[in-house]
Amino acid sequence: MLPLLISALLFSISSASATSHTSSHDFVQCLKNLGAAAQSPIPISESVFTIADNPAEFELVYLSYFRNGRFHKDSTQPLVIVVAMHESHVQQTVICAKKLGLHLRVRSGGHDDEGLSYIAHEPFVLLDMFKFQSVDLDINAGTGWVQSGASLGELYHNISQKSTAHAFPGGLCPSVCTGGHFLGGGFGVLMRKYGLSIDHIIDACIVDANGKILDRAAMGEDLFWAIRGGGTGFGVLLSWKIELVSVPSTVTFFRLEKTLAEGANDLVYKWQEIASELPDDIFLRLEMKFKSGEASPSPNDLIFQFIGLYLGQAATLQPLMEKQFPELGLRQKDCKEMTWAQSTLVIEPSANVHSLPDLLNRQEMNAPSFKVKSDFVKTPIPKSALDGIWIKMTELNRDLIWQWNPYGGRMSQISESATPFPHRTGYKYLMQYWYMVRLGDGKQEAMDKLKGFYNFMAPYVTSSPREGFVNYRDLDLGTNENSAGSEAFGASYFMGNFERLRQIKTKFDPDNFFRTEQSIPPLSAA
Numbered sequence: 001m002l003p004l005l006i007s008a009l010l011f012s013i014s015s016a017s018a019t020s021h022t023s024s025h026d027f028v029q030c031l032k033n034l035g036a037a038a039q040s041p042i043p044i045s046e047s048v049f050t051i052a053d054n055p056a057e058f059e060l061v062y063l064s065y066f067r068n069g070r071f072h073k074d075s076t077q078p079l080v081i082v083v084a085m086h087e088s089h090v091q092q093t094v095i096c097a098k099k100l101g102l103h104l105r106v107r108s109g110g111h112d113d114e115g116l117s118y119i120a121h122e123p124f125v126l127l128d129m130f131k132f133q134s135v136d137l138d139i140n141a142g143t144g145w146v147q148s149g150a151s152l153g154e155l156y157h158n159i160s161q162k163s164t165a166h167a168f169p170g171g172l173c174p175s176v177c178t179g180g181h182f183l184g185g186g187f188g189v190l191m192r193k194y195g196l197s198i199d200h201i202i203d204a205c206i207v208d209a210n211g212k213i214l215d216r217a218a219m220g221e222d223l224f225w226a227i228r229g230g231g232t233g234f235g236v237l238l239s240w241k242i243e244l245v246s247v248p249s250t251v252t253f254f255r256l257e258k259t260l261a262e263g264a265n266d267l268v269y270k271w272q273e274i275a276s277e278l279p280d281d282i283f284l285r286l287e288m289k290f291k292s293g294e295a296s297p298s299p300n301d302l303i304f305q306f307i308g309l310y311l312g313q314a315a316t317l318q319p320l321m322e323k324q325f326p327e328l329g330l331r332q333k334d335c336k337e338m339t340w341a342q343s344t345l346v347i348e349p350s351a352n353v354h355s356l357p358d359l360l361n362r363q364e365m366n367a368p369s370f371k372v373k374s375d376f377v378k379t380p381i382p383k384s385a386l387d388g389i390w391i392k393m394t395e396l397n398r399d400l401i402w403q404w405n406p407y408g409g410r411m412s413q414i415s416e417s418a419t420p421f422p423h424r425t426g427y428k429y430l431m432q433y434w435y436m437v438r439l440g441d442g443k444q445e446a447m448d449k450l451k452g453f454y455n456f457m458a459p460y461v462t463s464s465p466r467e468g469f470v471n472y473r474d475l476d477l478g479t480n481e482n483s484a485g486s487e488a489f490g491a492s493y494f495m496g497n498f499e500r501l502r503q504i505k506t507k508f509d510p511d512n513f514f515r516t517e518q519s520i521p522p523l524s525a526a
Contacts, residue, residue: 015339023102024050024079027125030096031082033336040088047089049081061509062118063126065110067175068376069369072439078105078118078126085131085517086203087213090236091103093127095211103518106134106236108148108179109362113372113473116232116516127236130419134239139163142244143202148237149181153344153359160356162343164297167247167340169194171471172348174359176507184471185421187281189309189347190278192409194245198228198419199410203241206234210515213238219508226504226520228419230472231493233505233512233519247340252310252317253347255333257303263327264304265386271306271326271404276428277525278324279408281311283349286429290398297398299390310345369439371447374472375431375461376423377404381428385460393455396449399436404429422495423467432472433463451452451476464493479517486521 026263028048035044049056053122063083065231066072079102082093103124103325107117118126129149146155157167169190171181179199181303186197196198203216204227214235216224216515227234258264268286275284285307289295305326310317313333321330336346345353375468407427416422423430435450437443454476458466470493478488490498498520502508505512506522515521 006107007262010469018292023100023123024052024108025106027080027096027100027102029215029257031092034092035088036093036350038088038092040086042086043090044082044086044092047083050079050084051077054265058401062126064363065118065128066115067105067110067367068113068115068408069367069439070371070443076119076121076123078124080122081126081128083128083131086286087207087238088202088382089197089212090207091454093125094207094209094236094513097125097209097493098209106179106232106514107169107175109151109175109181111173111176112180113166113370114475114517116473116518120516128499129236130177132179132238133177133347137244137270139166142166143241144244145239145241146178148241149177151177151355152181152358153361156341156344157356157359160339160504164249164339164341165246166244168197168244169200170197172344173351174344174353175362178240180219180232181471182240183227183229183237184473185419185469186406187284187469187471189343191411192247192283192406193311194413195410196229196419196421197242197368198421199414200243200245201228201240203352204228205238206237207238209235209509209511218438222504223508225349226501228417230497230501230520231518232516233514233521234343234495235514247311248313249339250313250337251340251343252308252312252335252337254306254308254317254330254336255291255336255346256306256328256330258306259304260302260390262302264302267327267384268304268386269380269383269464270325272327272377274518275312275404275406276408278406278408280361281321282308282317283310284308284406286404288393288402288404289400290393292398297394298385299394301398302390307347309347311340315338325502367453369437371435371437371450372472373433373474373476374448374469375429375433375454375457376467376469377428378426378462380428381460389457391398392453396435398449399446400453401434403432405432405435416499417500420494420497420501421470422497423469430469431457432469454481465495467495468492469492473518475517477518480515480519480521481517489518490520 049058099139106127108129132147134147134151152170170186287305291301317497412425416424437446477492478485501520505520
């Protein structure tokens with residue numbers, strides 16, 4: 001039985017093709033011709049889906065990795081879907097799409113917050129990488145090869161089966177796949193100890209705009225630099241070689257909830273001062289949301305969650321917190337000891353994983369409809385301003401989850417030009433605004449409310465440019481529709497690294513074959 005969301009989307013998406021049937025026929029014929037020459041162990045015909053051949057199967061494949069319900073009526077259907085099962089399938093798809101002048105979108109897990117990996121407003125071919133999910137680890141060497149369609153959950157589960165002393169610094173949603181996650185940087189709770197995912201990638205394989213497979217030696221250091229945090233627009237990632245990190249066999253997790261009546265205002269202000277200064281074995285996230293309820297919320301309905309992970313035992317953590325943050329009131333009974341892999345199950349409850357095997361579960365039965373924004377903060381928000389912020393939050397009703405993620409530690413020791421991700425030294429924390437958007441007549445009103453709150457926060461965050469995180473993609477920052485839009489999102493995501501990214505893009509993909517609304521544009525682009 002199909003999930004309820006997929007059943008609804010099958011009904012809502014039009015079956016009309018954006019171009020003639022001939023275009024999809026020509027593309028499929030091109031694939032078959034190349035496939036015959038390639039002599040792949042898996043015939044590409046097994047990977048090709050068209051609406052003409054089997055509409056139900058086509059749409060099931062297409063909608064299975066829709067991770068944001070906000071886009072289910074906003075897309076021109078792909079002419080063809082290629083679910084790559086061999087590297088030759090990727091090469092053939094790239095070559096044929098370029099030869100026939102067809103636009104290409106590449107999806108690994110579908111978690112792009114603006115859906116750019118699987119929707120477009122022009123005829124396109126969808127190259128789906130979700131079956132590229134191999135994880136091959138060498139624990140003795142502390143390295144491994146991970147294909148771009150492998151989910152973070154699959155990676156973490158694989159590590160857990162081989163070692164309790166190893167980990168990888170990635171994100172917390174287990175169904176996110178490494179293809180897009182690493183392209184944008186890869187942010188997670190180990191960042192204060194070890195930095196981002198991209199700081200532990202030592203090789204990669206990519207298919208370029210000519211259909212050639214390049215590893216680090218073949219692509220050169222410029223392109224290898226660009227794909228570790230530079231976003232999309234450089235090629236199709238096949239796999240990454242990662243470097244594992246060491247963790248103790250026992251780590252400690254805690255989650256404390258506070259309200260304004262329990263002094264949360266003072267705790268939030270103190271958190272801003274000390275979260276980035278704590279020992280780098282401690283990651284202390286602050287998350288704010290309203291209690292569930294029907295009526296419009298008031299600031300007194302806010303819940304402030306202090307979510308901590310310590311790379312060590314509870315007996316050591318409690319006195320550390322008593323010294324650094326006594327106001328929080330962390331007690332021994334609040335702490336839960338577990339392995340690092342087990343901690344990936346509890347830090348993000350919305351991931352709905354309860355045991356290590358759950359990390360292998362890719363499908364989400366009901367993809368929510370949401371909009372994400374982000375901000376970086378270098379100076380603590382004044383205590384006098386916090387009351388006004390909580391009041392402003394009530395305008396978003398109960399649909400906002402606001403996460404503040406601390407910086408410091410290893411992040412302050414890496415140059416802003418070491419990778420395309422420039423947000424390194426001097427930051428207090430990174431904000432993520434995750435906002436549920438109700439579909440229907442109120443959709444635009446909801447989007448406007450979030451923009452209003454985002455604009456309200458402008459005095460308290462970075463400016464000139466107002467920075468954003470490319471893994472939390474936001475089309476409001478600008479698009480490639482014109483050069484001003486490119487410069488705007490480029491400065492926000494990449495700051496001084498944007499020009500170098502454009503130079504590399506111009507060298508490796510001057511025709512801008514790999515493109516989305518926020519991919520890196522070549523220097524020749526208008």
